[in-house]
Amino acid sequence: MKYIFITGGVISSLGKGLTAAALGTVLERRGLKVGLMKFDPYLNVDPGTMSPYQHGEVYVLEDGAETDLDLGHYERFTSCHLTRRHNLTAGQVYEEVLRKERRGDYLGKTVQVIPHVTNEIKNRLNHMGQHEDCDILITEIGGTTGDIEGLPFLEALRQFALEKGPGQCLFIHVTLVPFIKAAGELKSKPTQQSVAKLREIGIQPQILVCRSEHPIDLETRQKISNFCNVSVDAVIEEQDVKHTIYEVPLMLHRERLDELVLLHLGLKAPPADLKDWEKLVGRMISPKHRVKVAMVGKYLGVPDAYKSVTEALFHAASGEDTGVDLMKIDAEEIEKQGAEAFLKGVDGVLVPGGFGERGIEGKIAAVQYAREKKIPYLGLCLGMQVAVIEFARSLAGLKKAHSSEFDPQTKDPVITLLPGQSANGDKGATMRLGSYLCQLTAGSLAHKAYGKNEIKERHRHRYEFNNLHRETLEKAGLRISGIHPKGNLVECIEIPDHPWFVACQFHPEFRSKPDAPHPLFRGFAQAAHLHAQAN
Numbered sequence: 001m002k003y004i005f006i007t008g009g010v011i012s013s014l015g016k017g018l019t020a021a022a023l024g025t026v027l028e029r030r031g032l033k034v035g036l037m038k039f040d041p042y043l044n045v046d047p048g049t050m051s052p053y054q055h056g057e058v059y060v061l062e063d064g065a066e067t068d069l070d071l072g073h074y075e076r077f078t079s080c081h082l083t084r085r086h087n088l089t090a091g092q093v094y095e096e097v098l099r100k101e102r103r104g105d106y107l108g109k110t111v112q113v114i115p116h117v118t119n120e121i122k123n124r125l126n127h128m129g130q131h132e133d134c135d136i137l138i139t140e141i142g143g144t145t146g147d148i149e150g151l152p153f154l155e156a157l158r159q160f161a162l163e164k165g166p167g168q169c170l171f172i173h174v175t176l177v178p179f180i181k182a183a184g185e186l187k188s189k190p191t192q193q194s195v196a197k198l199r200e201i202g203i204q205p206q207i208l209v210c211r212s213e214h215p216i217d218l219e220t221r222q223k224i225s226n227f228c229n230v231s232v233d234a235v236i237e238e239q240d241v242k243h244t245i246y247e248v249p250l251m252l253h254r255e256r257l258d259e260l261v262l263l264h265l266g267l268k269a270p271p272a273d274l275k276d277w278e279k280l281v282g283r284m285i286s287p288k289h290r291v292k293v294a295m296v297g298k299y300l301g302v303p304d305a306y307k308s309v310t311e312a313l314f315h316a317a318s319g320e321d322t323g324v325d326l327m328k329i330d331a332e333e334i335e336k337q338g339a340e341a342f343l344k345g346v347d348g349v350l351v352p353g354g355f356g357e358r359g360i361e362g363k364i365a366a367v368q369y370a371r372e373k374k375i376p377y378l379g380l381c382l383g384m385q386v387a388v389i390e391f392a393r394s395l396a397g398l399k400k401a402h403s404s405e406f407d408p409q410t411k412d413p414v415i416t417l418l419p420g421q422s423a424n425g426d427k428g429a430t431m432r433l434g435s436y437l438c439q440l441t442a443g444s445l446a447h448k449a450y451g452k453n454e455i456k457e458r459h460r461h462r463y464e465f466n467n468l469h470r471e472t473l474e475k476a477g478l479r480i481s482g483i484h485p486k487g488n489l490v491e492c493i494e495i496p497d498h499p500w501f502v503a504c505q506f507h508p509e510f511r512s513k514p515d516a517p518h519p520l521f522r523g524f525a526q527a528a529h530l531h532a533q534a535n
């Protein structure tokens, strides 16, 4: 197996994850098997305990690992299967080192960053080398070159590449080439300095991917080449995309990045077949139809907080040759001004997952509006919980219905903790996480959308539909359309007397791909499209 390491320079948010994923797309379309993983230098054991304001979305894997959102890009752009082994944080590394120290594994030695921390990082790479079935393993290093906490990771990679020998490892550095308006030119200095930082610690990147708002002219490329000790054809331009992130693989391929990678790693592969991908991007750029969808949430100032949800929506809509005008609506604003002020004229309402009470009544009001005005509704996790609360209050006579997450004293906890569960223990990795079986009810919209009796979907939540209220709610017309058989947990609900009202306790957004949209999102997009045509 060969290894590619992707580092980032100058600033964060350059889209290293996207670059790694997009390179994966192109290499797969050259017939290579690609694995992707991420190192995160922060001290949290996983991002599960971080607020979306800090970190954006927490991406959940099949095995229940709560990981960095870049792993979402990896799964969407390639066919790789990721596990908790594919996201290593400094928190996990130190946790392991300290565990070994307490056990006495270091035999009385002083425990140090080099070699104990760096060895732990190399162990993970070696483990992946032995167990991952792929030709190339791409590892993205989070953070920016020069960060103190990133140093042990870079040092470990330097050692690892040396141990593997020439031609086995390739370093790609993603950097920024800003355009300075006052000077009217592109500036290469930040790139020079960040590569100098890498070289200081013994890493010479062989390829530079230069993020830029403008085309990078030959003169600038030559300058970067000279100062950074990288051949001029290995100075790759990655401009900001105009329409969709799915253009990135095509762009990198045009810049011959895949060719360069193979050359450096001494690999041969057939040319990239990107015809399907080009078609898919074409459909995304100029769809025939348009729908207006309102997403009612609360972490709206953070563009990445609902990354998988918005991507899944775009995948599904583009599958219907439809573009989405996405309106992100702050649930607290609905509380102030009413749902109609924001939702009048939309073709679909989506309430995504969330935690905490803030904005909850706004979300409930949005559900009520969608239900009463017969606007297609998709509820995800908290979006299902608020739908159940709304239904209970408006149609089942449980006026005080609530989730015990938001009102622990409520007389009608239609959403609640299961017996034996507690809200007060450790917060890390203690929710219902990862993939669970769900049996679908014949004749339901969910059953129709999936075309299957049994599905598996990923979860990330603590509270559940309360079966004590199930009969009352069903009598009032709520259809339970999906059940997890162990414990008889309600996973999917719908409202039959409505064009398309479906909500699920799981997170379907984690399994959508641009070339394989998720069935529930597809059902929602189709319903929204019908709504747009009829109105």
Ligand code: GLN
Pocket (backbone or CB within 6 Å): 352, 353, 354, 355, 356, 380, 381, 382, 383, 385, 405, 460, 461, 462, 463, 464
């Ligand atoms: N806060 C809710 C729970 O813990 C919903 C979680 C979510 O939407 N991911 O059950």
